[in-house]
Amino acid sequence: GQQLNQSPQSMFIQEGEDVSMNCTSSSIFNTWLWYKQEPGEGPVLLIALYKAGELTSNGRLTAQFGITRKDSFLNISASIPSDVGIYFCAGLLNNDMRFGAGTRLTVKP
Amino acid sequence: SQTIHQWPATLVQPVGSPLSLECTVEGTSNPNLYWYRQAAGRGLQLLFYSVGIGQISSEVPQNLSASRPQDRQFILSSKKLLLSDSGFYLCAWSDGQSFNSPLHFGNGTRLTVT
Numbered sequence: 001g002q003q004l005n006q007s008p009q010s011m012f013i014q015e016g017e018d019v020s021m022n023c024t025s026s027s028i029f030n031t032w033l034w035y036k037q038e039p040g041e042g043p044v045l046l047i048a049l050y051k052a053g054e055l056t057s058n059g060r061l062t063a064q065f066g067i068t069r070k071d072s073f074l075n076i077s078a079s080i081p082s083d084v085g086i087y088f089c090a091g092l093l094n095n096d097m098r099f100g101a102g103t104r105l106t107v108k109p
Numbered sequence: 110s111q112t113i114h115q116w117p118a119t120l121v122q123p124v125g126s127p128l129s130l131e132c133t134v135e136g137t138s139n140p141n142l143y144w145y146r147q148a149a150g151r152g153l154q155l156l157f158y159s160v161g162i163g164q165i166s167s168e169v170p171q172n173l174s175a176s177r178p179q180d181r182q183f184i185l186s187s188k189k190l191l192l193s194d195s196g197f198y199l200c201a202w203s204d205g206q207s208f209n210s211p212l213h214f215g216n217g218t219r220l221t222v223t
Contacts, residue, residue, distance in 0.1 A: 030208075030209045031209040031211070033211050033212075035214075040216075040217070040219070041216050041217065042115075042199050042201075042214030042215050042216050042217045043153075043199075043214050044214070045211050045212075045213065048211050050209065088152070088153070090211075090212070092209050092211070093209075094208045094209070095141065095160075095203075095208055095209075097155075097212060099152055099153045100152070101151070101152040102151075102152055104150075
């Protein structure tokens, strides 16, 4: 089940703008993950975070594992039209994975 | 490298008909395997997971069942489909040797029950 609070639910932005989304939980996790899902496809792993406080980048994407182990954020810089999709956070603790409800991102050219 | 194959990509079935969706993983041994369902525009609901051949855990009571006849094969079945079984079904795998390994998803099967 989903026990992560992911926000915002949706975002409508102009091309070139930066994007920020986050996930919070009442439980701690050992791993935080961020996925992107495009229409008709399965989610694809973008970034995996394994240590509290860890800050990791993947191109224009940056994600951080919160120091309390109960939250994570994902930033996208200089958005482009192909960033469109649904972004999911996921927290993992000993093979128990919980997903956020997703952030639907729309980028206007 | 590891790959996951899921088929069919789309399926339209009448109410009351049986269902069989198949998922196979290549390039790894003893993976953890998962079936998720996603309603339109919604999040991911875990249906079943398996840590080994013949070992199936169900997360929610439902009209579906899962089986793992081989190490890298995971099958989702139903004897009689309901309208509410419509959705996007995703298979996923993770490294069975690690407690904190990310899930890797297949491309999904879009099931429409009419």
